[in-house]
Amino acid sequence: xxxxxxxxxxxxxxxxxxxxxxxxxxxxxxxxxxxxxxxxxxxxxxxxxxxxxxxxxxxxxxxxxxxxxxxxxxxxxxxxxxxxxxxxxxxxxxxxxxxxxxxxxxxxxxxxxxx
Amino acid sequence: xxxxxxxxxxxxxxxxxxxxxxxxxxxxxxxxxxxxxxxxxxxxxxxxxxxxxxxxxxxxxxxxxxxxxxxxxxxxxxxxxxxxxxxxxxxxxxxxxxxxxxxxxxxxxxxxxx
Numbered sequence: 508x509x510x511x512x513x514x515x516x517x518x519x520x521x522x523x524x525x526x527x528x529x530x531x532x533x534x535x536x537x538x539x540x541x542x543x544x545x546x547x548x549x550x551x552x553x554x555x556x557x558x559x560x561x562x563x564x565x566x567x568x569x570x571x572x573x574x575x576x577x578x579x580x581x582x583x584x585x586x587x588x589x590x591x592x593x594x595x596x597x598x599x600x601x602x603x604x605x606x607x608x609x610x611x612x613x614x615x616x617x618x619x620x621x622x
Numbered sequence: 623x624x625x626x627x628x629x630x631x632x633x634x635x636x637x638x639x640x641x642x643x644x645x646x647x648x649x650x651x652x653x654x655x656x657x658x659x660x661x662x663x664x665x666x667x668x669x670x671x672x673x674x675x676x677x678x679x680x681x682x683x684x685x686x687x688x689x690x691x692x693x694x695x696x697x698x699x700x701x702x703x704x705x706x707x708x709x710x711x712x713x714x715x716x717x718x719x720x721x722x723x724x725x726x727x728x729x730x731x732x733x734x735x736x
Binding site: 511538540547548549550551552555557597599601607608609610611612613614615616 | 626631654656658664665666667668671673712714719721722723724726727728729
């Protein structure tokens, strides 16, 4: 199992450009998440999807859109990138594991620089 | 306000020394609690988790954590640190057991001296 995979690993954008970050999981998890990580702020939830066809806003959704394409894939789109969106983006998925409760598992991250 | 606090931004320990990383939360009910580790340039790896029951939980890589309800704390410990433990450590809380609403602390960066 690859777990949670993300593409691309790195990206540089100019202000106003658009891009889509891809995420896929092979653990048959129902729930998937997008976070951003900024220095000194930990991880903050952008959007999550509890199941295929559903999405919900997290703490910092402005400037982003998401698509839960199927059970495996959850993409994050920046329609018009801004320098404030320079960050490291993590995708996660969650499923019931040991202990009978859901636990989140993370991908390796996408490092995005917006100039 | 509800929050997760990791009071130590940066800690340096000598290899072989013991380690304790602090985590405090401010939620009314007992939440689910997690510790993750992030090596440089990598994603987050789950070290251990607490849902209920025994308040001392064992994790991977020789780490353990103790939940103390009276102190609203979930401190991470390791008896003997290895150089490969140098990383950033994040405490996370699922208030009321809502694992789709993880709240992360700001992290503690651990450096290990030879």
